[in-house]
Amino acid sequence: MKKNYMLTLLFLVFGTLCSFGQTVYSSQKGEKYHTADCKLSGDANAVALADAKKSGKSACGVCKPDEWVKAKLTQCDGKTKDGTQCKRMTANSNKKCYQHQSK
Ligand SMILES: [Zn+2]
Ligand SMILES: [Zn+2]
Secondary structure, X not given: OHHHHHHHHHHHHHHHHHOOOOEEEEOOOXXXXXXXXXXXXXXXXXXXXXXXXXXXXXXXXXXXXXXXXXXHOEEOOOEXXXXXXXXXXXXXXXXXXXXXXXX
């Protein structure tokens, strides 16, 4: 039985790693899920976006976690000094990280 437990644990860890970057926040009773910095998230726990949807929760209209998750996955359009694409991820709509943001 101990082996099964270890497998489950491993599975959980991998599951968490795979959903990294798609974590939203939701309280047990709440009907909505939020971004980490949403004012309305209250005593929310981190949950995978897929799990939040599975349990019938909908996106908060204030922090718009769906757009936030998508934005999180956008790689910066800027170029580094050696001419390769910047590897920073950015939530900015112009696809530029804070370093490549034109001032
Ligand atoms: Zn929210
Ligand atoms: Zn950049």
